Amino acid sequence: GAGVSQSPSNKVTEKGKDVELRCDPISGHTALYWYRQSLGQGLEFLIYFQGNSAPDKSGLPSDRFSAERTGGSVSTLTIQRTQQEDSAVYLCASSPSGGAGQTQYFGPGTRLLVL
């Protein structure tokens, strides 16, 4: 079946602009995760959704970052007033229900470059 998909695959933007990243999880997976992969920080967890709800948003790097999920499926990560330090690969993952032993399946990522 189809895996996790993300769009766009690459995004180049100017400092100060807003960007929106999209994630389409595996059909039927209720748990959805956003991560960021950068050279300096490695792989960082950003936010988790169970259905449409995000219990804790404290992993988001700043208040310029927001995320939502609608219909228990597609999720968008929005970065407002982008900064150069936001340049990274943004990864999305999903799992069947968020249980501790479940595998998280990752999408190919969105490579964001802020000029």
Add this chain to the structure above:
Amino acid sequence: GDSVTQMEGPVTLSEEAFLTINCTYTATGYPSLFWYVQYPGEGLQLLLKATKADDKGSNKGFEATYRKETTSFHLEKGSVQVSDSAVYFCARFSGGGADGLTFGKGTHLIIQP
């Protein structure tokens, strides 16, 4: 907070050599443990996992055993191939709350023919 520590490399080996990549984790709770792999130009994919103490995960000739007494989950392979060249990430996950996977920094493995 929760953390995972792994050797960062790069680790360079000859084909058919024995591989060990060390990984230790903080002992908060009873996490599940994972090894993910990222091949050049590809996304993160699960290599193997273990969900409780003394479990052994295995896949593609790789193995790792969940050792609660040493809080370790070392990755091993008896005979590596050039195609095993990749970045390997150890991770822990407690689930049930609002957290995601906690990853180590990644180990870049280079296998020379």
